[in-house]
Amino acid sequence: MQMQTLNKAFGNWPVPELPDTLTGLQHALACGEWSVAQALDVQRLRMRQQAGRLHCVVRALAVSHGDAPSPHGSLAGVGLAHKDIFDLAGWRPGLGRDQGAAAPGLLPAPAVQRLMRQGATPLATLAMAEHACGATGANPHFPRCVNPLHADAVVGGSSSGSAVAVAAGLVYGSLATDTAGSVRIPAATCGVLGLKTTQGRVPREGVHPLAPGLDTVGLMTRSANDAARLLDALAPAPEHDKVPDRPLRLCAWIPKTGVDAQVASALESLLADLPGVRRIDDWPDFRAVSQLADVMLHSQAALTHATALREGFAAPTVREVALPGLVMPAQWLPAVQAERPRRLKSFLSAYLTDCDLFLLPALAEPVPDWTSVTPGQAPYEPSRLLALYRFMGFVNYLGLPAIVFPIAADARGMPISVQLVARPFHEHVLLAFADAVQQQRLDGAAFTRRFQTGN
Amino acid sequence: MPTRIDPVHPTGRFDMDADAAAVVDRALDAAQIAADGNERLRLAKTLRRLAPAVAAASSTDLPHRDADADFEQGLRELARA
Numbered sequence: 001m002q003m004q005t006l007n008k009a010f011g012n013w014p015v016p017e018l019p020d021t022l023t024g025l026q027h028a029l030a031c032g033e034w035s036v037a038q039a040l041d042v043q044r045l046r047m048r049q050q051a052g053r054l055h056c057v058v059r060a061l062a063v064s065h066g067d068a069p070s071p072h073g074s075l076a077g078v079g080l081a082h083k084d085i086f087d088l089a090g091w092r093p094g095l096g097r098d099q100g101a102a103a104p105g106l107l108p109a110p111a112v113q114r115l116m117r118q119g120a121t122p123l124a125t126l127a128m129a130e131h132a133c134g135a136t137g138a139n140p141h142f143p144r145c146v147n148p149l150h151a152d153a154v155v156g157g158s159s160s161g162s163a164v165a166v167a168a169g170l171v172y173g174s175l176a177t178d179t180a181g182s183v184r185i186p187a188a189t190c191g192v193l194g195l196k197t198t199q200g201r202v203p204r205e206g207v208h209p210l211a212p213g214l215d216t217v218g219l220m221t222r223s224a225n226d227a228a229r230l231l232d233a234l235a236p237a238p239e240h241d242k243v244p245d246r247p248l249r250l251c252a253w254i255p256k257t258g259v260d261a262q263v264a265s266a267l268e269s270l271l272a273d274l275p276g277v278r279r280i281d282d283w284p285d286f287r288a289v290s291q292l293a294d295v296m297l298h299s300q301a302a303l304t305h306a307t308a309l310r311e312g313f314a315a316p317t318v319r320e321v322a323l324p325g326l327v328m329p330a331q332w333l334p335a336v337q338a339e340r341p342r343r344l345k346s347f348l349s350a351y352l353t354d355c356d357l358f359l360l361p362a363l364a365e366p367v368p369d370w371t372s373v374t375p376g377q378a379p380y381e382p383s384r385l386l387a388l389y390r391f392m393g394f395v396n397y398l399g400l401p402a403i404v405f406p407i408a409a410d411a412r413g414m415p416i417s418v419q420l421v422a423r424p425f426h427e428h429v430l431l432a433f434a435d436a437v438q439q440q441r442l443d444g445a446a447f448t449r450r451f452q453t454g455n
Numbered sequence: 456m457p458t459r460i461d462p463v464h465p466t467g468r469f470d471m472d473a474d475a476a477a478v479v480d481r482a483l484d485a486a487q488i489a490a491d492g493n494e495r496l497r498l499a500k501t502l503r504r505l506a507p508a509v510a511a512a513s514s515t516d517l518p519h520r521d522a523d524a525d526f527e528q529g530l531r532e533l534a535r536a
Contacts, residue, residue, distance in 0.1 A: 198534075200527035213523035240534050291508035298501075310486055323490075324501045327482035332509050337522035339512035341529050348533065399530050425534035 018042055020446035022078055022172040022226040029077050036077035040121055043079035047123055047170045055143040056164035058084045058125045059099050073119030075233060082175040083159045084125040085132060086112050087206035095208055096130035096139050096158075097315075109206025111175055111217050111234055118233040123171060126161030131305070132177060132210045133317040134158050135185055135389045136373050140315075144370065147190055149451050153414055154370040156185030156388055159220070163190040166220045167448055173221040173230050179210045180297055181392025183218035184404045184419065188362040189388075191406045191415035191451045193434060194220050195227050198424045199399035202235050210321075211300035213337065214293070214396040222446035224405070224435035231427055241425050243432040244356065250420075251278045251355040258390070260365040266408035266416040267361060270437070278355055286394065289343055292336045293397035298325035299333035336397075344398045352423050357433060362417035364390050366410040395421055403430040406447050407437065415451060471506035475499035 018039060019025045028034050034042075044060075051057040061081075070076065084093045084100065086109040094100035107113070112122065127145050129137050137145055137160025145160040147153040148168040155164055159176030163186030166174050176183045178196040187194025195218050202217035209215055219234070221227040231237075254267050271277050301318075302325030308314035309326055325333075351358045364387035371377040373385040395402045401422050406415035422430045442449060471478070476499045483490050483498075490498070 199530055213526070238534065288508045288511060291505050292512070295505050295509060309488060312489070323488070323494075324498055326486060326488070327479045327498050328502065328505075329478070332505075334522065335509055335512050337526070340522075340526055344526075344529070344533070399526060423534065424530040 016042055020169070020449065021223045022075075022221065022229060023223065025078060025172065026074075034077070036071065036119075039077040040079055040123075043171065044123060047079075047081075047165075050168055050170055051124070051165075054146045054148060054164050054168055054170075056127050056145050056161035056168070056170070057081070058094055058127055058142070058161065060124045061088075061122055069116045069121045070119045073117060073233075074229070075115060076119030078120045078173075079123045079171050080115060080120045080173050080175070080230075081122060081124040081126050081162075081165050081171045082112060083128050083162050083177060085128060085177055085208050086175060088112065088122070088125070093125065093208065096128045096132070097141055100125065107206070110203040111207065114235075115175070115230065115233050120230075120233070124165075126159075126165055126174060128161060128176075129158035129182075129317060130315045131208075131318045132158040132179060132182055133301070133315070133321040135181065135385065136160075136370065137186065138317070138370075138374055147367075147370075149191055149414060150367075150412070152369045152371075153367050154189055154373050154388075156181075156187075156189040158182040159186050162220050163187050163192060163194070166190070166192045166222060169222075169448070173219055173226055175217060175219055175234075177207060177210075178216050178218045178396065179214045180293065180396055181389045183220060184362060184392055184402065185388050187220050188404045188406075188415065188417035188419075189367045191417075191448055192220050192222055193224060193227055193403065193405040193447055194218060195231070195427065195430065196395060196402045197231070197235070197427055198401045199396075201401070201425060201427070209304055211297050211304065213300055214297060216396065222448050223444075224431045224438050227434075228428065228431045231431070237428055238425050241428045243429055247275065248357060248429065248433055248436075249276060249278070249355045250274060250357050250359050251280060251351045252359040253280050253283050254361065256281065258364055259361055260387075262366055262410050263361050263364065263416055266410075267359070267418060270407050270418060271359070273440070277359075280351070283351075285343070285346065289347070289394045289397055290390075292339060292343065293393035295325075295328065295332050295336045296340075296397060297321065297393065299328055299336075300325065302326040302328075340397065340399075344400075347398055347400075348423060352421075356422065356426075356429055358421040360419050360421070361391055362404040362419040363388055366412075366416065367414040391419060400424060401427045401430060403427075403434055405434050405437070406450060407441070409450065413451065415447075471503045475502040475506075478502060 092103040137157030162174035162176040167190035301322040
C-alpha cells in the first residue's frame with residue numbers, strides 16, 4: 001500500500017498496528033505479513049499523526065534523504081529517528097537551536113551511516129535541549145516535549161525527543177548522546193530502555209561535542225533485544241563482550257538517604273528475585289567521583305562554548321553548564337583527567353571484579369512534573385531537579401557502559417527505572433540482564449507495554 | 456578545538472573558602488563577561504563545592520595533552536585484561 005493510499009484510507013484514524021518491537025517487526029517482515037515499503041509507510045504515517053501532539057520531531061526527513069538505506073540489510077524496514085545532534089548527508093544538525101541547515105557535501109555521522117548500511121531508515125530529527133545542556137529538555141526555541149505517559153510529567157533531557165518518540169511508538173529506536181545522563185534521564189522518565197555505551201565504543205565523529213572526554217553515543221529502544229540489534233550494527237561486539245554462561249552476579253547499592261521510598265522499594269523488589277546479590281551500604285567515593293565529573297563537564301563545556309560565552313550569545317542553559325568551567329583554575333581539568341584512571345581502577349576493583357554488574361537507582365525520586373524541575377515555575381524545587389541527574393555523571397567520568405530500564409510503576413503509574421553499570425565494553429552483559437528482566441516481568445513484551453501511553 | 460581560556464592563577468591552588476569570589480571576579484573580568492551579583496555568588500559556591508574533590512585528587516600521573524584518548528585506550532586494555 002502506498003503512502004497516499006494510506007493517508008486516504010486512514011486520515012486521522014488509527015493506522016494499522018505494527019509489532020511493538022524491532023525484533024517483532026523483523027519477524028513480520030520475514031513472514032511476509034508486511035513488506036519493507038508498507039512497514040515504512042505506516043511508520044511515517046504514525047509519526048505524521050502523533051508528532052504534532054508530542055512536539056518531539058524537529059524535522060521529518062524526506063524519503064529520498066541522503067544515501068538510501070540498504071534494502072537488504074538486517075534493519076531494512078526499521079524506522080529510526082535520531083537526536084538532532086548528528087550530521088546527516090548534506091545537512092548540519094540544529095542542536096536544539098533551530099532546524100539545522102543544508103550543508104552540501106557533508107557526510108553523515110558514522111554512527112548514523114552504519115545503521116543505514118544495515119537498512120535502517122532515519123525518519124526524522126528529534127528535539128533536544130539546546131546544545132545538549134539540560135536535564136529536563138526545556139528549550140525556549142521549541143514547544144515543550146510532551147511525555148506520552150502523562151502530559152504533566154517531565155521529559156528528561158537532553159535527548160528529550162528521542163525518549164518521547166520511542167515511548168510513543170513513533171520509531172523503533174533512536175540514537176542520542178550522553179555526557180552526564182542525557183540518554184538515561186529521558187529514557188527513565190518515559191519508561192524505555194536507555195543504553196549509554198563505553199567511552200569510545202561508538203564513533204563520535206559527526207556528533208557535535210559538549211564535553212568531548214565525557215560525550216558518548218547511546219541509544220533508546222523499547223526492548224533489550226532491539227538495543228542489542230542496533231548496537232551490533234553500530235559497533236560489533238568485541239571478543240570480550242560475551243555474556244557469561246552462568247547466572248550474572250550483581251553488586252547493589254541503594255543509598256539509605258536521598259532515595260525516595262517508592263524507588264527503593266521497587267529496587268528491593270527486583271533484588272528479592274535475584275540470588276546471591278552482594279549488597280553494599282555505602283560507596284564512600286561516590287560524592288568525590290561525582291564532583292570530579294562535574295569539574296570535567298564544566299571545564300570541557302567551557303572550552304566547547306568559549307566563543308559564545310565571551311561574545312555573550314550563549315543560551316542560558318549553556319551558560320549554566322559552561323560558565324563555571326571558565327572561572328575554574330585552568331589546572332583543575334588536567335588534574336581531574338589525570339585522576340580518572342585511578343578512580344576507574346578503584347571502582348572496578350571494589351565492585352566489578354567479583355560481580356558482573358553494579359546496580360543502583362536511575363532517578364532518585366519518582367518522575368516529577370515538569371513544573372517542579374523548571375526554574376521560574378511556581379512549584380520549582382531544586383532538589384527534585386537534582387534527583388534527575390544525581391546518579392548519572394559519575395558513570396561518564398569512569399567511562400563505563402550503563403543501562404536504565406523500567407522495573408515498576410509508581411503510585412501514579414509512572415515508570416520507576418533501575419540503572420546498571422558494567423565493565424568497559426560489556427554492553428551485552430547489561431542487555432542480557434535487561435532482557436532477562438523483560439522476559440520474567442513482561443513475558444518479553446516491550447517495556448512500554450507496562451504503561452499507558454494514551455495512544 | 457578552541458584554545459584553553461587563560462589560567463586564572465599560575466598554580467591553580469586556592470583556598471576556595473576564602474578566594475572563590477575573587478577567583479570568579481578575576482576570571483570574568485579577564486574574559487570580559489558580564490555577570491550580576493547573584494550569578495557571581497552561584498559560581499563562587501560551585502567552586503567551593505568542587506574544590507575539595509580536586510584537592511583530594513592524588514594521582515601522580517602528569518597531565519598531558521591526549522588524556523581523553525589515553526583514557527579510552529586504557530578502557531580497551533582493561534576490557535581485554
